[in-house]
Amino acid sequence: MHRLKIGHTGITWGIPGDMEQAYRDVAELGYLGFETFSRTILEWNQKPGGWRALVERYGIPTVAGYCGKTWIDPDTAATDLEMARREADALKEIGGETLVLACGRRPPGGYTLDQFRRLADALHEIARYCQSIGLVTGLHPHTGTAVETRQDIDTMMSLLDPSLVGFAPDTGQIAKGGSDILEVLRTYRPRITHVHLKDWSGAYPRDDQGHEIDTTGYVNYVPVGSGVLPIPAILDLLAEAGFAGWINVELDGTPRAPRPPREAAAMSRRYLGEILGNRVAWRR
Numbered sequence: 001m002h003r004l005k006i007g008h009t010g011i012t013w014g015i016p017g018d019m020e021q022a023y024r025d026v027a028e029l030g031y032l033g034f035e036t037f038s039r040t041i042l043e044w045n046q047k048p049g050g051w052r053a054l055v056e057r058y059g060i061p062t063v064a065g066y067c068g069k070t071w072i073d074p075d076t077a078a079t080d081l082e083m084a085r086r087e088a089d090a091l092k093e094i095g096g097e098t099l100v101l102a103c104g105r106r107p108p109g110g111y112t113l114d115q116f117r118r119l120a121d122a123l124h125e126i127a128r129y130c131q132s133i134g135l136v137t138g139l140h141p142h143t144g145t146a147v148e149t150r151q152d153i154d155t156m157m158s159l160l161d162p163s164l165v166g167f168a169p170d171t172g173q174i175a176k177g178g179s180d181i182l183e184v185l186r187t188y189r190p191r192i193t194h195v196h197l198k199d200w201s202g203a204y205p206r207d208d209q210g211h212e213i214d215t216t217g218y219v220n221y222v223p224v225g226s227g228v229l230p231i232p233a234i235l236d237l238l239a240e241a242g243f244a245g246w247i248n249v250e251l252d253g254t255p256r257a258p259r260p261p262r263e264a265a266a267m268s269r270r271y272l273g274e275i276l277g278n279r280v281a282w283r284r
Contacts, residue, residue: 002239005246006272006280007033007063009196012253012261016040020054025262027058029269030282034058035248038065038087038099045090052094060283063098063246064194065091066140070104071122072115084126092133098194098246099130100168102140103147111146113155119146120159127164136245138168138193143177150179157188167191170250171229172198172221182233189241196250197234199227199268217256223264224249225271232275239279 008031013022019040026034041062044051055062067087069080088099101123111119127137139156141147147156153174157167167188173196175181185192201220205213216222225231238247249268253261273282 004280005032007031007246007248009035009248009250012251014253023054023058027060029266033061033063035064038067038091041090061095066100068102072118085129088130099135099137100140101137102142103145106146116155123165136193138166140168142173148177162191166193168194170196170198172200175200185237194245195247197247198250199224199229202228217258219252221252224268
């Protein structure tokens with residue numbers, strides 16, 4: 001029987017949030033791995049014991065780092081690349097596996113084809129470096145960034161070399177961005193390297209200025225199993241493909257969240273335990 005690897009990201013506890021509390025809660029709830037911003041690992045490495053102390057203290061690995069940069073701004077591109085290399089080194093040093101690559105804010109009308117090409121070139125460069133040190137990468141579509149819509153996703157995936165950059169979908173972000181999540185996953189299933197498992201309320205309300213109105217306290221996301229996404233079908237699709245990467249639960253924490261972060265993570269854990277059973281080797 002193919003067993004899925006289910007972890008959790010740290011953003012439910014805030015950005016930057018209390019990373020030690022997040023790590024402790026995720027481990028105690030039985031999740032198998034942890035994910036944070038790759039820059040956070042660098043910041044913690046300035047403290048006694050560094051990030052490795054958290055890994056050793058709580059007994060589950062940090063499996064991925066989220067690396068969001070603008071990448072193509074001529075004024076910052078070199079700095080972005082150098083910082084991404086440093087973040088990749090820090091992730092590898094503590095046993096991580098995947099650098100999740102997100103891009104800059106979406107301009108009105110989205111990126112031009114030339115901008116997408118330059119973005120692909122930049123991601124190829126960091127991906128080559130990651131390969132050289134034993135990390136994999138994945139493009140991470142995200143609402144509000146240059147890779148948001150289905151057209152954005154298809155354009156970037158057509159430009160990226162699959163031997164260098166994989167696909168790291170966020171189920172909630174992709175659905176919120178207007179795409180059919182199951183259809184996207186089926187289309188790019190062979191290229192998936194990492195997954196953020198996020199559920200969505202189904203609403204994306206905006207005010208007169210176009211700013212999102214958060215109706216859930218989680219930027220319109222909800223604990224896994226509480227929203228509109230076909231979570232069992234998503235997990236079945238990944239399992240049937242023999243997906244061996246990490247599936248990390250994610251929920252955007254805000255000061256308006258209706259419950260403590262641990263309780264939200266426990267809700268997702270209970271739901272996944274019910275639908276997956278022994279298809280996951282939950283930590284005891």
